[in-house]
Amino acid sequence: MRENCNTSLVLRKGAWTAEEDMLLKKCIEKFGEGKWHLVPLRAGLNRCRKSCRLRWTNYLRPNIKRGDFDEDEVDLILRLHKLLGNRWSLIAGRIPGRTANDVKNYWNTHVRPRHKQQKEDQLEVGEPSEHTMVTVFKPQPRAISKTFNLSPHITTHYTSNLTTLSNDGIDNALKITPGLVSSPSVSNGKNINAYLDELFDDQEKELDEIELDEIGWSFGGFSEVGEGLDVMEQEDGQNSLFDFPIEEVDMWDILDSNQL
DNA sequence: AAAACCTCCAACCGCCAAGCG
DNA sequence: TCGCTTGGCGGTTGGAGGTTT
Numbered sequence: 001m002r003e004n005c006n007t008s009l010v011l012r013k014g015a016w017t018a019e020e021d022m023l024l025k026k027c028i029e030k031f032g033e034g035k036w037h038l039v040p041l042r043a044g045l046n047r048c049r050k051s052c053r054l055r056w057t058n059y060l061r062p063n064i065k066r067g068d069f070d071e072d073e074v075d076l077i078l079r080l081h082k083l084l085g086n087r088w089s090l091i092a093g094r095i096p097g098r099t100a101n102d103v104k105n106y107w108n109t110h111v112r113p114r115h116k117q118q119k120e121d122q123l124e125v126g127e128p129s130e131h132t133m134v135t136v137f138k139p140q141p142r143a144i145s146k147t148f149n150l151s152p153h154i155t156t157h158y159t160s161n162l163t164t165l166s167n168d169g170i171d172n173a174l175k176i177t178p179g180l181v182s183s184p185s186v187s188n189g190k191n192i193n194a195y196l197d198e199l200f201d202d203q204e205k206e207l208d209e210i211e212l213d214e215i216g217w218s219f220g221g222f223s224e225v226g227e228g229l230d231v232m233e234q235e236d237g238q239n240s241l242f243d244f245p246i247e248e249v250d251m252w253d254i255l256d257s258n259q260l
Numbered sequence: 261a262a263a264a265c266c267t268c269c270a271a272c273c274g275c276c277a278a279g280c281g
Numbered sequence: 282t283c284g285c286t287t288g289g290c291g292g293t294t295g296g297a298g299g300t301t302t
Contacts, residue, residue, distance in 0.1 A: 015270075015296090037287065053288075054271065089290060104291075105269050 012046045016055055020045055024052055025060050058101045065097025069106055077103060078111070 012020075027043035033056070036049040045052060058064075069077070073095055080091040088100040088107075095103065 013272075034288085036289095049287080050273090050289090051271075057289095058270070086291065100290075101270075108292095109268055 011048050011051075013051070016059075020047070021055070021060060024055060028056055028060070058099050061099075063097055064099060069098075073098065074106075074110075077107065081107065081111075 016024075023043045023045055024039070027039055027045075031038075031042055036053045039045070039049060039052045040047050043052070047055075076095055077091060080094055084090050086104075086107075088104040092098050092100040092103045
């Protein structure tokens, strides 16, 4: 039976009180994250599991960064959104201290209205819209078998991380766990600018070499546009981290489909 | 001063996929 | 193989607080 927060009249909804926050926090500190179905019982909360999980991941979790987004963060969001579309959890995974909800809210309240306005202005002036053909890669997660050995080229942190490839076998994993996980390169003390450079330099160099305005994913030195799948494929064809169906689409269609 | 309007963000909802028996 | 449970995601909404009229 599908669980639904509405099914019980006893369950509390709406804003969380300080007391509820405290109970939830104590519960997670004691038992750790996960087993969300047990959390309401353990914490003594009249909330559904989803509500507890959401409150923790979006608000109570340690190291959550609050307040305005700075320029670097906005820049990173724009770039990542261009690559990933509305994959908020993936985007947030690359922005230390920010949650998927934060990023989504920021996009919906700041970026989307701005773009909408620009489009309207363009229509008023009667400028023909610029249609730019782009190639979009749609990363699709695949199952990774427990026995799959990624070495020597790849190493993983744990199951839900996106791992970058590196020629020299250096552990270059970038965590993109849904929710709040800092990138190691940032938490190691580099500032966000260095992190951004690291993240996009290779990719943009690669993009510069492409005749059309293509947008692609790059995994370290291995990636070539359109060949992501081959790099990761193993014998049974089941264990690639992502495959990359490629399709040519109109840039404005992407923006529209992302509800800009 | 107060009503109307706007902005922003926390929280909810519905759906999907993985895991498990 | 199938059905159920659970975790997680993206889209949407409601309301508190701020701003304008």
